């Protein structure tokens with residue numbers, strides 16, 4: 001394709017257009033006001049988030065796969081354990097009801113764990129340099145943008161899983177229960193996204209990142225209470241599972257599914273060492289989230305390209 | 306007046322590689338400063354230190370009087386950076402990318418809108434702004450890259466080899482754009498290994514080689530320091546050695562001639578180094594006529610920046626380029642670059 005090129009570039013009116021009064025007064029105002037502030041932070045965060053949504057809109061296959069995959073899990077795993085005698089899965093009426101919470105959390109976790117990949121590709125491609133040379137209010141905007149995007153996807157996935165579970169006879173948590181489920185998913189997504197982006201900034205390239213994701217993903221699933229209850233596991237695995245953050249996201253969700261009368265002091269998990277209330281799960285997740293964000297701060301600070 | 310960019314004794318190593326050994330440069334506001342050097346000279350590394358993308362091992366860098374090391378955030382506000390390789394999101398349209406870029410610099414909505422329109426007009430992107438960048442040709446990509454870099458009207462624009470691999474039309478468009486920016490008061494730091502690019506564009510030039518500045522100043526000054534002009538004289542298409550030697554002896558006696566060399570590789574043509582004066586050429590012609598010697602061709606030229614480089618390093622820029630090719634492990638470098646630091 002031929003591209004006819006600028007004579008207009010040589011006109012001097014261009015110089016005037018470039019350096020308009022409006023842009024000059026904006027630059028002066030920048031120097032005067034204390035910058036950056038939280039509005040700058042939201043402006044950059046929303047713009048980055050918007051980019052991710054535009055990408056999704058133009059490449060919807062990720063969305064379709066993201067919704068279909070957990071549903072397949074639900075059906076397949078459900079079928080696999082269908083004939084396990086009732087009562088083995090705690091209070092759950094059937095395995096399907098037991099499994100819903102696990103799949104919700106595992107799906108959100110997987111999405112958040114992969115959040116670093118597109119950023120890694122941006123980094124390898126040089127696109128991330130645009131963010132790194134810009135006067136961002138904070139590089140946490142990169143983290144929050146990814147988290148917002150993944151969280152929205154997770155909400156959709158969660159809604160799909162909840163609906164299918166309900167169709168399969170698992171019922172639904174009550175309204176406040178649903179709110180709690182969403183809150184838990186959000187906290188988990190934010191924390192894990194932060195860790196994933198931390199890895200993205202720390203590791204040399206996408207091969208290494210994929211390797212780490214690969215060796216983290218399934219082991220964390222199997223060493224949590226996503227697929228079987230704690231007292232079903234051998235002792236050593238019980239110990240591992242009671243320190244697995246996923247367990248602290250799964251158990252409250254499972255509990256509110258079964259107990260419309262849940263409260264913060266409800267006992268949701270009995271480990272070999274301690275009993276955990278719903279409030280305590282909330283605290284654990286909050287600490288996990290804040291800890292992840294704090295942990296990656298030095299990585300975000302460094303200069304890199 | 307505070308310098309636009311001040312670099313003092315910058316040093317940066319990557320493992321065993323001394324990418325930048327000792328670079329000191331001062332770039333005044335409003336000028337186009339050209340950083341010239343062969344492959345691997347340390348141009349990109351220097352620029353990455355200026356643009357807050359790499360941390361120097363030692364030395365001081367200031368942009369508009371603001372130290373890069375301690376106040377990177379404020380420096381970024383003043384800088385526009387256009388990387389050696391254009392990196393765009395191919396799923397987004399040009400306009401969408403410009404909106405994103407505007408938000409990264411916190412331009413308020415209406416102003417961003419106005420700037421985007423102005424940039425589209427200025428760089429003639431009307432036809433392309435709403436197409437996905439994945440469909441752009443190399444030249445259009447570069448124009449969008451320039452638009453993105455100038456969106457927030459930085460005081461200092463840094464361009465790393467902006468015309469490498471571009472067609473001639475786009476290259477002259479980039480040049481025209483840069484001249485326009487200078488007219489609007491923007492300071493420009495540009496790297497290149499094209500001599501003629503720096504020669505035509507830059508007010509001042511720094512020549513860098515193996516991580517050191519080997520010459521800096523106005524192109525004309527640098528060339529003047531080398532002394533006189535060059536005259537190339539051919540007596541016949543293929544001059545005999547004897548005839549050439551006769552001419553050489555005659556010419557060497559002229560007061561305005563500093564040196565004469567017979568270039569056997571070019572049909573025994575004569576290369577003269579002469580004082581810079583208007584009559585030099587005529588004097589040479591007269592001498593030949595008086596002695597009854599023929600003239601097949603004669604031309605006079607100023608020393609080029611390549612001669613400056615040659616004088617400082619004992620090799621031409623082209624030779625240095627060729628030597629550098631094959632010495633570098635590009636894959637390893639790319640990996641290293643990502644690790645950054």
Ligand SMILES: Nc1ncnc2c1ncn2[C@@H]1O[C@H](COP(=O)(O)OP(=O)(O)OP(=O)(O)O)[C@@H](O)[C@H]1O
Pocket residue numbers: 319322323324325342343344345346347348349350351498633637638639640641642643
């Ligand atoms: N990230 C890196 N890791 C290891 N070595 C590097 C890295 N970046 C640059 N180098 C080395 O430092 C030296 C200077 O490189 P630099 O990229 O600054 O040169 P340049 O002048 O920009 O070259 P070019 O004209 O090819 O772009 C080279 O020898 C190069 O091999």
Ligand SMILES: [Mg+2]
Pocket residue numbers: 348349350389465466
């Ligand atoms: Mg370079």
